[in-house]
Amino acid sequence: SAVISQKPSRDICQRGTSLTIQCQVDSQVTMMFWYRQQPGQSLTLIATANQGSEATYESGFVIDKFPISRPNLTFSTLTVSNMSPEDSSIYLCSVGGQAWFSDTQYFGPGTRLTVL
Amino acid sequence: DAKTTQPNSMESNEEEPVHLPCNHSTISGTDYIHWYRQLPSQGPEYVIHGLTSNVNNRMASLAIAEDRKSSTLILHRATLRDAAVYYCILRDPEETSGSRLTFGEGTQLTVNP
Numbered sequence: 001s002a003v004i005s006q007k008p009s010r011d012i013c014q015r016g017t018s019l020t021i022q023c024q025v026d027s028q029v030t031m032m033f034w035y036r037q038q039p040g041q042s043l044t045l046i047a048t049a050n051q052g053s054e055a056t057y058e059s060g061f062v063i064d065k066f067p068i069s070r071p072n073l074t075f076s077t078l079t080v081s082n083m084s085p086e087d088s089s090i091y092l093c094s095v096g097g098q099a100w101f102s103d104t105q106y107f108g109p110g111t112r113l114t115v116l
Numbered sequence: 117d118a119k120t121t122q123p124n125s126m127e128s129n130e131e132e133p134v135h136l137p138c139n140h141s142t143i144s145g146t147d148y149i150h151w152y153r154q155l156p157s158q159g160p161e162y163v164i165h166g167l168t169s170n171v172n173n174r175m176a177s178l179a180i181a182e183d184r185k186s187s188t189l190i191l192h193r194a195t196l197r198d199a200a201v202y203y204c205i206l207r208d209p210e211e212t213s214g215s216r217l218t219f220g221e222g223t224q225l226t227v228n229p
Binding site for chain 2: 004033035042043044045048092094104105106107108109110
């Protein structure tokens with residue numbers, strides 16, 4: 001299994017500013033994922049971050065808005081740039097095991113972001 | 117990605133069994149069936165997964181139809197802690213994107229004391 005922590009756990013930000021969310025894993029993992037969960041909604045994948053390569057973004061998400069870093073096998077950051085109230089969501093990171101097709105994914109507790 | 121269909125909500129009484137259905141009529145032969153749940157104010161957690169045969173673990177059982185077009189997650193004795201949103205997700209190891217999880221709307225399970 002993997003234990004994942006996220007910082008900050010919550011934040012209230014002003015529109016037009018940026019926030020960087022950190023994700024730390026207690027073991028080395030190949031694949032890390034960033035999800036967004038808007039209020040009352042299900043989770044939507046933002047991007048996949050593999051160490052040593054550029055993140056792969058899903059349709060509707062762009063690097064300028066959600067830049068991601070993956071400097072090593074235990075850490076990643078997601079930045080929410082030039083925020084607007086529509087960015088108010090819970091942001092979650094997750095990691096996959098080596099045998100990803102049958103192995104499980106583990107999720108962090110999430111970062112609750114409110115943009116005023 | 118193959119799509120899954122789940123009821124929006126279900127209710128159960130504490131200590132009774134719960135059967136959560138999932139339809140996946142367009143499932144491919146290589147899709148694994150995964151179940152995750154999300155407790156209030158937490159990230160999702162893995163429950164169980166299977167390919168063709170029924171599966172059991174300490175949390176639940178997964179019953180897969182013979183044609184694989186539907187499955188049922190079984191909680192044998194619901195507790196208040198089982199109140200959560202349950203997601204049925206298909207994952208295809210044949211696809212390069214198969215490592216990610218595509219969440220549907222899931223089923224909100226309410227457990228009554």
